[in-house]
Amino acid sequence: MKQLTILSVVLIPMLVSAMSITDAVQKSVQTHPQIEMKKEDRNTQRELLDRAKAGYLPSIDLSYSVGPEVTRTINNGRERENLTRQDASATLTQNLFAGFETEYGIKQQKALILSASDTVKESANELALATTTYYIEVLRTYELFQISKENVAVHKKYLSQIDEKVKAGVGRSSDYKQTLARYENALSIQYLAEQNYVNAISSFERILPGNITAKDLEKPKIGNIPANDLDTLVKLAMQNNPKIHVSQADIQVATAALKRSDAPYYPRVDIRAESYWNKNVHGISTDITNPNPSAFEEDSGYNALLVVKYNLFNGFADSANKQANQHRLLNKNSTLADAKRYIQAYTEIAWQTFESTKEQLVHLDNTIKSSGETVADYQKEHELGRRSIIDLLNIELEYNSAKNRKTTAEYDRLNAYYQILSYTGKILEEMSVVVE
Numbered sequence: 001m002k003q004l005t006i007l008s009v010v011l012i013p014m015l016v017s018a019m020s021i022t023d024a025v026q027k028s029v030q031t032h033p034q035i036e037m038k039k040e041d042r043n044t045q046r047e048l049l050d051r052a053k054a055g056y057l058p059s060i061d062l063s064y065s066v067g068p069e070v071t072r073t074i075n076n077g078r079e080r081e082n083l084t085r086q087d088a089s090a091t092l093t094q095n096l097f098a099g100f101e102t103e104y105g106i107k108q109q110k111a112l113i114l115s116a117s118d119t120v121k122e123s124a125n126e127l128a129l130a131t132t133t134y135y136i137e138v139l140r141t142y143e144l145f146q147i148s149k150e151n152v153a154v155h156k157k158y159l160s161q162i163d164e165k166v167k168a169g170v171g172r173s174s175d176y177k178q179t180l181a182r183y184e185n186a187l188s189i190q191y192l193a194e195q196n197y198v199n200a201i202s203s204f205e206r207i208l209p210g211n212i213t214a215k216d217l218e219k220p221k222i223g224n225i226p227a228n229d230l231d232t233l234v235k236l237a238m239q240n241n242p243k244i245h246v247s248q249a250d251i252q253v254a255t256a257a258l259k260r261s262d263a264p265y266y267p268r269v270d271i272r273a274e275s276y277w278n279k280n281v282h283g284i285s286t287d288i289t290n291p292n293p294s295a296f297e298e299d300s301g302y303n304a305l306l307v308v309k310y311n312l313f314n315g316f317a318d319s320a321n322k323q324a325n326q327h328r329l330l331n332k333n334s335t336l337a338d339a340k341r342y343i344q345a346y347t348e349i350a351w352q353t354f355e356s357t358k359e360q361l362v363h364l365d366n367t368i369k370s371s372g373e374t375v376a377d378y379q380k381e382h383e384l385g386r387r388s389i390i391d392l393l394n395i396e397l398e399y400n401s402a403k404n405r406k407t408t409a410e411y412d413r414l415n416a417y418y419q420i421l422s423y424t425g426k427i428l429e430e431m432s433v434v435v436e
Helices: 002-016 021-031 033-056 101-167 173-207 230-240 242-260 317-383 389-423
Strands: 059-071 081-097 268-279 298-309
Touching (some): 101 242, 173 389, 230 317, 317 389
Antiparallel strands (some): 268 298
């Protein structure tokens, strides 16, 4: 029995412990397919860096061909020759100059790796914000659902009381009908609140699959804010937001690609070393005057050449490619400008909501306190015959409305807090979530 008690003490807290918002974010970032997709994109770009560096290394080719060759040439007196031809060669090519294509190709690929890495962080940042938003929405809709159920219970109580009075001949049927209408409306609000709660759970499970209810979640608290004024928050957002980092890396990619597109306007210089061996080429020996052609049926040799190639015209393809890269660069600059506007605007909105709801909650707390006290006073006055049930319903409606507004404002402020962390690029850091 003692062992069972100890086991219960150990296991029960594990079973009833709720998931914190930090736990939810950590788990979603670690397991969501979206993050895995971005990581694989990053890994792909890392592998492609070796391909870009290959331009600095020599190329070695081996070639061998064999097959029948039928010839009739002036060199063999127009006599038909049927021989098995064989060609073999080994070629080493080392590029010396390619118009800086390899250099800028490597810079472009490194920028692509940086962009892909920042995209992983951007996705993790956005996923963290989405997780907190859906997490908070589950709690918010649950509380509103509970408030709606309390409102239905109040209406049901008063409807029963007025029904008794009408049946006893001391109540007005119009009051009963009005109370019934309010009760039906309260029921419809309750069903809507329940639907919103169920939908919020489904949305949360899209981010983090599992059978989750509001009772499984801890209500989060507001923690540290990166700065206590809007200007500083906007500056932090411009410096740290992953979306801006991605746009900046994309500009580096486009800049390198534009410089790389100048390569065709330069000559290409290679060193090419070749060793070859031939047999029965063209059906004749290398020395046609020799009375024994079979002695000359093979020839071999080697060479080392400096090869310069300069394209003078390529059908305007090179100029079109350069123009296209210029437009890509302009596009990425515009994307960065748009990202900065977006981040600034939503940082301002989040901060204004955060500050405004703080003031709202002070007044809503006072409203709820006063309304609650008024409800108690009205109930006493009703017992003394000074207040009707309709009067009680009116003040109960005001009290219920205040509780709804407080719940909404409270969770709006929580959402604004996590939005500020996300836009300033601090949400993962605040939750100690590491993205590999």
